[in-house]
Amino acid sequence: MKIMQTVAAANGLSLQASERPTPTPGPDEVLIRVHAAGIITAELDWQPTTHKADGSPRSNAIPTHEFSGDIAACGEGVKSFTEGQAIYGMNDWYQEGALAEFTVAPATSIALRPKSLSYEQAATVPIGALTAWQALTTHGHLQPQQRVLIHGGAGGVGFFAVQFAKSLGAYVIATASADTIPFVKSLGADQILDYRATRFDQELRDIDLVVDTVGGETLARSWNVLxxxxxxxxxxxxxxxxxxxxxxxxxxLVQPDGKQLSEIAGLLDAGKLRTFVKAIVPLQDAEQAYNQSISSALRYGKTVVALAP
Ligand SMILES: NC(=O)c1ccc[n+]([C@@H]2O[C@H](COP(=O)([O-])OP(=O)(O)OC[C@H]3O[C@@H](n4cnc5c(N)ncnc54)[C@H](OP(=O)(O)O)[C@@H]3O)[C@@H](O)[C@H]2O)c1
Incomplete structure (x- = not known):
């Protein structure tokens, strides 16, 4: 099968086209014919891209761990899916990813693809939506009427966090760049601060929960507003x-969760949740998607790699 794999370059990692044998799904795993894969631009710098789970160096990783596609084969013990079904989901950072014609994932980490979305749209959802949902609920315990501040409200995690927080009945404040403020407003945010023009910790107090997707100094200052x-x-x-x-x-760290992905698919199909594709690129241009040199009319949304059907 055709793949893109990481190779060492002068400034970190770059991507190289190659071929590998099609993998075989193990017990409780499925083999997926990948149609589209979502890009998280920071992924090539992550520890699991350069290291194995035991801490030893990893080379020639196949990146991108969220995808949509069709079930090509089911491993022993898989009862919840059958060959040919359209699915979306994620797999573990330490597994080989979805910049490939086929990838393998645990059956518990995927769900049926939302019927109302294309493969490309569906590939923008799994990691961003699961991360946002788990940040607000599992880790943030957000309650109705509470005040939540979401850093990076126009980003791949942030645009889901704004929508989920609103649907949970919170008062939603987001930080975003000036160009993306109308977009974040359209998602339902009650108040949006331009992060370049305003110091959020001089403007805000009495926040119940901060959901940060930016890190660094933004994260360090977040305790000031609680x-x-x-x-x-x-x-x-x-x-x-x-x-x-x-x-x-x-x-x-976001946890794969097929049940949550099924619920999220229901929200997408009911029109209660929206996702946004920034750009679609072929497999051979995946590197440009990571270094953000793809031109797009949109300032928000996720870039997707589409594989030939
Ligand atoms: N822990 C996990 O399990 C997990 C899962 C998924 C993602 N992540 C990580 O989460 C982070 C966000 O991912 P993503 O996919 O949402 O990235 P993204 O799509 O690139 O979004 C980042 C957003 O942050 C905004 N931003 C940049 N600097 C900011 C600042 N100082 N204040 C407020 N907003 C700022 C950007 O706005 P402009 O571009 O308009 O300036 C952009 O909209 C990445 O570090 C990613 O690696 C972690």
Missing amino acids: RSGGRVVTAASDIPDDAPHKIKDAFF
């Missing part, structure tokens, strides 16, 4: 090893 007992959760992947405990404690 009410007593309020909390910060962050998905931002640039937490240094020597970061203070409170920052490390605020960090979480």
Whole structure:
């Protein structure tokens, strides 16, 4: 099968086209014929892209762990899916990813593709929506009427977080760049701060929950706006090893969850949740998607790699 794999380059990793044998699904796994894969631009810098789970170096990783496609084969014990079904989902960062004609995932990490979405639209959803949902509920315990601040409200995680927080009955404040403020407003945010023009921690107080997708100084200043007992959760992947405990404690890693993806598919099909494709590129141009050199009319949404059917 055709793949794109990481190779060492002068400034980190670049991508190289190659061929590999089509993988075989193990017990409780499915083989997926990939139609589209969603790009998280920071992924090539993540530890699992360069290291194995045991900490040893990893090379020639196939990146991109969210996808949509069709079930090509089911491993032993898989009862919830059958060959030919259209699905979407994610797999583990340490597995080989979806910049390939085929990928393998646990059957519990996928769900039927939302019927109202194309493969390309569906591939923008799994990681962004699961991260946003788990940040607000599992880790943030957001309650109706609470005040939530979402950093990066126009981003691939943030645009889902704004919509979910609104549907949970919260008062939603987001930070975003000036160009994307109308977009974040259209998602239902009650208040939006231009992060380049305003210091959010001079404007805001009594926040119940901060959901951070930016990291760095933005994350460090987030504790200043909390009410007593309020909390910060962050998905931002640039937490240094020597970061203070409170920052490390605020960090979480999204968990694959086929049941949550089924519920999210229902919201998408009911028109209660929207997703946004920024650009669609062929497999051979995946590197431009990572380094964000693809031109797009949109300033928001996720870039997707489409594989030939
Ligand atoms: N922990 C996990 O399990 C997990 C899962 C998914 C993603 N992530 C991580 O989460 C982060 C966000 O991912 P993503 O896919 O949402 O990225 P993204 O699509 O690139 O979105 C980032 C957003 O943040 C905005 N932004 C940049 N600087 C900002 C600032 N100082 N204040 C407020 N907003 C700012 C950007 O706005 P402009 O571009 O308009 O300036 C952009 O809209 C990445 O670090 C990613 O690696 C982690």
